Amino acid sequence: MRVLVVEDEAKMRDVLKRGLEAAGYAVEVAADGEEGLARVEAGDHDAIVLDIKLPGLDGFEVCRQLRSAEVWTPVLMLTALGDIDDRITGLDAGADDYLVKPFAFGELLSRVRALIRRGRPPRPTALRCGPLSLDPATRLVAWAMPRSTCRAASSPCSSSSCTTPAMSYSAPRFDAMSGVARWTSSTRTSSTPT
Numbered sequence: 779m780r781v782l783v784v785e786d787e788a789k790m791r792d793v794l795k796r797g798l799e800a801a802g803y804a805v806e807v808a809a810d811g812e813e814g815l816a817r818v819e820a821g822d823h824d825a826i827v828l829d830i831k832l833p834g835l836d837g838f839e840v841c842r843q844l845r846s847a848e849v850w851t852p853v854l855m856l857t858a859l860g861d862i863d864d865r866i867t868g869l870d871a872g873a874d875d876y877l878v879k880p881f882a883f884g885e886l887l888s889r890v891r892a893l894i895r896r897g898r899p900p901r902p903t904a905l906r907c908g909p910l911s912l913d914p915a916t917r918l919v920a921w922a923m924p925r926s927t928c929r930a931a932s933s934p935c936s937s938s939s940c941t942t943p944a945m946s947y948s949a950p951r952f953d954a955m956s957g958v959a960r961w962t963s964s965t966r967t968s969s970t971p972t
Contacts, residue, residue, distance in 0.1 A: 779894055780804045782823040784814035784840065785856070786832050790879075794827060794856075797883050798890070811835025815843060823851050825893045827886075830857040830868065838871045845872035852893035856886070 781803045785791040798805045808814040811832045830837035855868040860878035904913040909922045
């Protein structure tokens with residue numbers, strides 16, 4: 779099993795590397811966010827232990843970029859940032875788990891084992907039908923149309939094609955009687971005929 783550790787503090791990086799290797803993992807290390815992304819591209823890891831306060835790209839941004847590139851390797855954020863808002867930001871950025879420093883090494887090992895045991899589940903992808911796109915993870919609905927027919931935007935598009943929301947939607951409202959989730963429109967509709 780291969781684990782990537784992305785940690786800028788050399789002492790902590792060494793402790794993590796030695797401890798994970800003693801537990802039987804093959805460990806790669808990176809000292810900053812850019813190097814971490816490069817190592818993910820170059821190798822196949824079973825889990826990533828990611829610090830947040832990194833030079834250059836922070837851990838939140840590294841995790842966002844991994845998920846937007848459809849890299850679903852399980853990520854454990856390991857950080858001194860323990861406020862609930864930081865935890866929410868980390869998990870919403872795509873992390874699978876979050877552990878606050880200082881920590882018990884046995885707990886870190888247990889969390890890494892749990893992440894690897896769960897594996898890399900397939901993630902929901904955006905559903906597409908012609909120019910219509912629905913991303914269930916972000917609840918974003920978009921209508922892609924050529925610049926010449928884009929009338930939903932208040933000003934002309936600057937590229938040859940764009941993705942302009944035909945409608946923006948709030949969180950789904952669940953109808954308990956019918957068991958159907960209904961999306962409620964919150965703003966405008968496009969006047970472009972379909």
